[in-house]
Amino acid sequence: MFLIFKRSRYITKAGDSEAIKTKAASNIISLTGRIFSRNGQFPASSGGHEACPTGEILPLPKLRIFSFSELKAATRNFRSDTLLGEGGFGKVYKGWLSDKAMIMDGSGPEIAVKRLNAESLQGLQEWQSEINFLGGFCHANLVKLLGYCWEDKELLLIYEFMQKGSLDSHLFGNGSSLLPLPWELRLKILIGAARGLAYLHASDKKVIYRDFKTSNILLDGSYNAKISDFGLAKIGPTASKSHVTTRVYGTEGYAAPEYVATGHLYVKSDVYGFGVVMLEMLTGLRVLDPNRPDGQQNLIEWVTPYLSDRRKLKNIMDSHLGGKYPSRYSLEIAQLALVCLENEPKDRPSMQEVAETLERIDSVNHRHGEALVDSEYPTASQDQKILQYRSPLHPRQNVNIAYPLPLPTTFS
Template sequence: MGICWGSPVDNHTPTTTGHLSSVVSQATASTVSNISKNSQFSAASGDEACLHGQILLSPNLREHSLAELRAATKNFRADALLGEGGFGKVYKGWLEEKGHGRKGNPMVIAVKKLKSDSLQGIEEWQSEVGFLGSLSHPNLVKLLGYCWEDHELLLTYEFMQKGSLENHLFGRGSAVTPLEWDTRLKIAIGAAQGLAFLHASDNQVIYRDFKASNILLDGSYTAKLSDFGLAKLGPSESKSHLTTRVMGTHGYAAPEYVTTGHLYVKSDVYGFGVVLIEILTGLRALDENRPTGQENLVDWIKPYLSERRKLKNVMDFRLEGKYPSRSAFQVAQLALQCIEKEQKNRPPMKDVVETLEQIKTNEKPIEPRTRASRLASNCNAHQPLHHNSPIYVKQYGGIHAYQTTPPRLR
């Protein structure tokens, strides 16, 4: 995505342009310098999960004008809106490629526009440019450019055709296609690889806001992490953690971070475990409209993840039973490890990737179910617990289905 902030288009002087370039250079240079030192993002490190990623010493970001991005998004028209987050709104746009003598097929992009009343906007913008402008990996969304003009901050990114994992898990309507098991596992592996890459150097990057809405999907359902506004460089070698103001999203934030403000690299692992549970159950991490005692997914569902028989009762009904029960149980066991209360007991993301890939490798093909077998299964099996819940009708009962996004910790 891109960024924009500065003076009016007509008065876009060389001084303003120079100031913008300086800000971008400072944001990327300090991040690159810190990440590059003692980094191990190479094949030589032996981390298979981190292959094909690299640190960009000279980020190649395009500087956009506000007029250019207005034209690309049809003046940020409502029907171009893709979504909205803590930073601002994201629009779909069409950008003409520079350097061509005649107009061809415009490039499809996503444009993130800062909220005018966002006090965190500049810091999050600088973090986004600093990290995504200096890191490249197949499972990180690609930052294309920025804009600073007319007191507007904008970022441009590659367009992700399939939207967010959140929308596929919790969205409703004919436009939303339920994810099959193989696709869910592919998404989990891709997201884990992106997070493992961030953690794979001596100066690790702590993502800090891992959640389903920040996992974007391209046309082939390849998962890419987005929104690095809250990312932080990890603790120095002499320290085990950072102490910082608690920011993130309720339901995904690790307990030690929420209660003490102590941020560990493995605080990200907790958030990953929560998303694994969402992938299994099709239920949100936090939903105040669920019955009392079920609002927090982790607290409610944890007892059902430890036994294969119990797990079957909370699996996403939209899978229609078409998943390998052994693989699902193994994923549930991994999720339990990731959400361990003590951060030191959680596995490193490198191990998480290896476990997920092993589960995928050892899977047997899912046999198609006949109509007779489905009827027999429906007659003999217990209904999943969340289907018997009063919230089932509200969440899945048609056009009035409930949908919300957990509040951010601010």
């Protein structure tokens, strides 16, 4: 057996293909214990013990059921100039609602529409996982799922539109006209993302996000961070257990070592991924890059010796910051990243502790007057046009390489 990783997206193993096609052809599907009927209604669950052996099923979400014709009109028949990006699920389009009731509800006239690629092996599972998890949550740092559509072979998801696109596009966008993120915004984004993960971990089901990375952190018009893409989310362990055991899916470089090695997924496996993102924010470099010199291709292995010394840290800080960052507090964040990347899950802090630490750093930073903001950085209104067609869900990626890794054992 093999574990398949993608640098920018995960893919399912080939053996899943026939099962997914069979489920897609049925009139009623059940992937995680919740039953969906083809007419888009939510009948009572039959228990779902085979799909969810613990019986832990999230409450049914209150989502709007969109018709396919509505979404065709909203996206101008999925016209190419409304295309925002493409991922493993399919293509993502920008749309405009004409429904005044929806707009008055605070959702805004702009939406993002994910449309399933008929050839996608993972799409059906991701579609329902998004509804199961994201549809049942409401938090300022989680992207809002507005509704879904299921008509014939068409499976779609409808989200709030995120004006500033993904964190990935800001940090690593090739040929982008975007200016580098200043220190203040980087810290703000980290705090928001940490709050989002902390909320998931503190929920009744202790939801493990499982695929935390820069491309899944989206930014609204004020650069508030929101976590998106719950296709890999997993209900966490019960009180009597420390972890859940599952097949290993994720993105290489971000997945925690204990998860990759054993299939044991801990709540603190997400903390490891957050530590990776913190390093990327500090350095402006991707966690893995085969184009870097030998010894520098794996960011974690390369920069770890620099994270505990202020003078050494300067050598790896993102040059795009132009030295405009408080060295004292950047060192604290580097040290926080270091403890998030501990090999043993028990040695990592909780996401609540991470969020509180970042908030304290931000508070002290402002109190001491050390906030450093580039006055030339555009405001939300000034650079809105630049990001108009940045993907809010799946930013375009130039690298799309799959990595087969040996699976040490069989996971359920």
